[in-house]
Amino acid sequence: MVIWDHPESHYIFVYHPKVLWGVNYIRYKGKRLTNGEVLKYWGKWVVLGEREWLDKLAQKLDKYVEEEKIASIKYTREPSKNLRIDECVMLVYCDKRERDEVWAILEEHGVKLKAWISEKETMEMWMPGGRLLERWIRTNNFSEEQAEAVREDARRTLGYVFNNPDAIYRPWAQ
Numbered sequence: 364m365v366i367w368d369h370p371e372s373h374y375i376f377v378y379h380p381k382v383l384w385g386v387n388y389i390r391y392k393g394k395r396l397t398n399g400e401v402l403k404y405w406g407k408w409v410v411l412g413e414r415e416w417l418d419k420l421a422q423k424l425d426k427y428v429e430e431e432k433i434a435s436i437k438y439t440r441e442p443s444k445n446l447r448i449d450e451c452v453m454l455v456y457c458d459k460r461e462r463d464e465v466w467a468i469l470e471e472h473g474v475k476l477k478a479w480i481s482e483k484e485t486m487e488m489w490m491p492g493g494r495l496l497e498r499w500i501r502t503n504n505f506s507e508e509q510a511e512a513v514r515e516d517a518r519r520t521l522g523y524v525f526n527n528p529d530a531i532y533r534p535w536a537q
Contacts, residue, residue, distance in 0.1 A: 365429055366421055377421050377428050377436035388435045389532055391458040399528030404460060406481040410453040410474050414441065417453050423472050424455070433457060433465055445502040446495065486521045493517075 367376045379388060389396050389405060396405065410420070417438045427433040438453035457465040462479060488495040491514035500510045520535060 365425055372440075374437040374439060375418075375421065377425055377433075379428055379431060379435070387532075387534070388456075389534060390434070391460065396458075396532050397528060398524045398530050398532050401532040402481075402483040402486075402524065402528070404458050405456070405532075406459055406462070406479055406484075407457070408455040408462070408466060408469055408474075409476075409478040409480055410438075410455060410469065411448075411450040411476065412453070414451045417451050420453065420472060420474070424468070427468055432468065445499050447498075447502075486524060489517055490521050491515075491518050 365378055365380055367378060381388070387395055389401060391400070391404065410417070412420070421436060421438065424433060424436060428436060434456045436453060436455050439451045442448050442450055443452070455465060455469060459481070466477065487493055490496065496514070496517055500513055505513065523530075524532065
């Protein structure tokens, strides 16, 4: 099993054990991706469902992560009140060039809704002024000073990816 369920985290993760040794899971055919390649190719399938169903699905998909057919998975413990989502969300990460193979695995295990989002689109939604970041700020009732600090952190963290396309991509802690 490579399912990491730490109660203090908002997410439950399914990673290959190599991640514990410091190996970056964001790869294509064994090669680490640059920021520019992540923006061009990296993304995820979005799966919505009840937590119990996602727990069972994660157990079924675990072997594909271990076999490195799926890069990684994370899913929420509960629906996001801040983002006004009524179901839990599972994100199944992969390179766009392998997404059809990953979709076939998901479909084989009962996933019906086909929803792909690129990492670039996700990052844009979490940048200052982006729909998800601004909604999250509003629903947390941050003061203007707190909101600006959050925006600056997003600008710095995500801006690095956009402004340094040739650097090797490094995921940040979640």
